[in-house]
Amino acid sequence: MALTPTLLLAGFETTLNALLSRDPAAPSRLRALAGSRVLLHLETPPLALALHYHPQGVDLLLIDEIEEDAFDAIVELSAETLGALASGAEMERLMFEGRLAVRGKVHLLEATRDLLLDLDLNWEAELARWLGDLPAHQLAEGLRGLSRWGLRTHQELCADVSEYVFEEARWLPGRHQLEALRESLTELDVATDRLEARLARLTRLLTAEQASP
Amino acid sequence: MDKRTTHFGYQDVPVEEKASRVADVFHSVATRYDVMNDLMSFGIHRLWKRLTIERAGVRPGHSVLDIAGGTGDLALKFSRLVGPSGKVVLADINASMLGMGRDKLLDHGAGGNVEYVQANAECLPFPDNTFDCITIAFGLRNVTDKDSALASMARILKPGGRLLVLEFSKPDNALLTKAYDEYSFRVLPRVGELVAGDADSYRYLAESIRMHPDQDTLKAMMESAGLERVEYTNLTGGIVALHRGIKL
Numbered sequence: 001m002a003l004t005p006t007l008l009l010a011g012f013e014t015t016l017n018a019l020l021s022r023d024p025a026a027p028s029r030l031r032a033l034a035g036s037r038v039l040l041h042l043e044t045p046p047l048a049l050a051l052h053y054h055p056q057g058v059d060l061l062l063i064d065e066i067e068e069d070a071f072d073a074i075v076e077l078s079a080e081t082l083g084a085l086a087s088g089a090e091m092e093r094l095m096f097e098g099r100l101a102v103r104g105k106v107h108l109l110e111a112t113r114d115l116l117l118d119l120d121l122n123w124e125a126e127l128a129r130w131l132g133d134l135p136a137h138q139l140a141e142g143l144r145g146l147s148r149w150g151l152r153t154h155q156e157l158c159a160d161v162s163e164y165v166f167e168e169a170r171w172l173p174g175r176h177q178l179e180a181l182r183e184s185l186t187e188l189d190v191a192t193d194r195l196e197a198r199l200a201r202l203t204r205l206l207t208a209e210q211a212s213p
Numbered sequence: 214m215d216k217r218t219t220h221f222g223y224q225d226v227p228v229e230e231k232a233s234r235v236a237d238v239f240h241s242v243a244t245r246y247d248v249m250n251d252l253m254s255f256g257i258h259r260l261w262k263r264l265t266i267e268r269a270g271v272r273p274g275h276s277v278l279d280i281a282g283g284t285g286d287l288a289l290k291f292s293r294l295v296g297p298s299g300k301v302v303l304a305d306i307n308a309s310m311l312g313m314g315r316d317k318l319l320d321h322g323a324g325g326n327v328e329y330v331q332a333n334a335e336c337l338p339f340p341d342n343t344f345d346c347i348t349i350a351f352g353l354r355n356v357t358d359k360d361s362a363l364a365s366m367a368r369i370l371k372p373g374g375r376l377l378v379l380e381f382s383k384p385d386n387a388l389l390t391k392a393y394d395e396y397s398f399r400v401l402p403r404v405g406e407l408v409a410g411d412a413d414s415y416r417y418l419a420e421s422i423r424m425h426p427d428q429d430t431l432k433a434m435m436e437s438a439g440l441e442r443v444e445y446t447n448l449t450g451g452i453v454a455l456h457r458g459i460k461l
Contacts, residue, residue, distance in 0.1 A: 059294070
């Protein structure tokens with residue numbers, strides 16, 4: 001069991017470095033990051049992962065004793081926030097919402113995210129090495145067509161479901177209705193505060209009149 | 214007067230003879246060492262070594278000594294972790310293994326912060342309190358006087374430094390022990406003969422593992438050498454154990 005996380009991490013590291021070695025933009029980015037150490041500290045599940053950059057890629061190490069001064073940047077986040085970061089959520093927004101805490105050199109986290117999310121792999125060329133130019137191109141065209149179809153179907157499905165839920169069945173209020181309701185509630189909230197203040201003033205006046213001879 | 218003897222696998226040999234016989238084993242297998250490690254352990258030795266690196270806690274600027282460093286698996290990763298301000302010394306008693314390690318490290322671009330020393334673990338040629346971390350992976354069982362070697366390592370560790378010993382040990386399950394014995398004594402020598410052209414060296418490997426101290430004995434030996442907070446982790450059912458001690 002002691003080796004399971006090590007095995008998973010080793011597999012991830014090998015895959016990641018293999019992908020980076022195929023990205024033409026990665027060498028210059030890695031050169032800029034080489035020697036930097038970033039600590040990813042996940043709260044749930046509890047995990048401390050060190051990313052150590054070198055010119056050929058990144059070493060990933062599980063850390064059992066954290067010495068913060070050994071790292072250039074320390075990132076504290078939850079697994080959910082990590083997922084949001086990986087799917088392209090804005091770092092500033094996550095930090096503002098208190099879901100992401102970064103100490104040290106913040107730009108290292110940005111550079112890490114750019115390195116991983118901007119991976120530009122020429123996978124058709126890799127396929128061509130194994131299958132030959134023509135079959136690789138046909139397979140790639142097929143996969144691209146499938147991907148476009150999947151994306152279009154996903155968008156259409158979302159639009160259809162949204163239309164049914166908001167417009168036809170009216171199970172949920174639409175965005176504009178929600179905005180109008182929120183504005184009304186805000187007005188009600190302000191009016192209630194105002195009324196409460198008036199009542200408090202009247203109570204004070206009545207109390208003062210009763211107290212005077 | 215009787216000569217002092219020690220074990221070489223299951224044989225008793227004069228103490229002064231063991232080092233040269235172990236050297237012969239490694240001269241014989243040096244060129245096929247990495248391939249055989251992958252074959253014999255089904256690649257799991259990479260995970261054992263990786264865990265050793267994780268537990269070493271090495272950071273930029275550290276000085277690391279990898280004793281019996283062989284073909285440099287640990288030293289390669291350490292050289293990246295310590296950076297240009299740190300230093301890694303790859304030490305091995307065997308010139309063939311050291312040569313293989315040096316070639317491999319140079320091929321992987323590790324050079325500036327790595328030094329190579331041919332040294333006997335029993336009398337390491339370094340001043341007191343020199344290294345932040347010392348590792349010895351699959352080397353201690355080949356050392357003639359293990360207590361002297363551990364004392365020598367403790368001497369050259371800096372206060373607060375860590376010694377990590379990765380070594381074959383005793384499986385903690387009877388069924389696994391039986392399967393492991395069958396594999397070690399029947400399969401390994403044949404694989405050794407086929408791949409490295411040397412069955413005897415791999416028979417010695419299996420025998421030397423059985424003669425090596427078990428987990429608790431090695432822990433006690435490390436404590437006797439002056440290390441503290443000694444702990445061990447069984448890996449792959451105790452086939453291998455990773456011991457870690459700190460010099461305070």
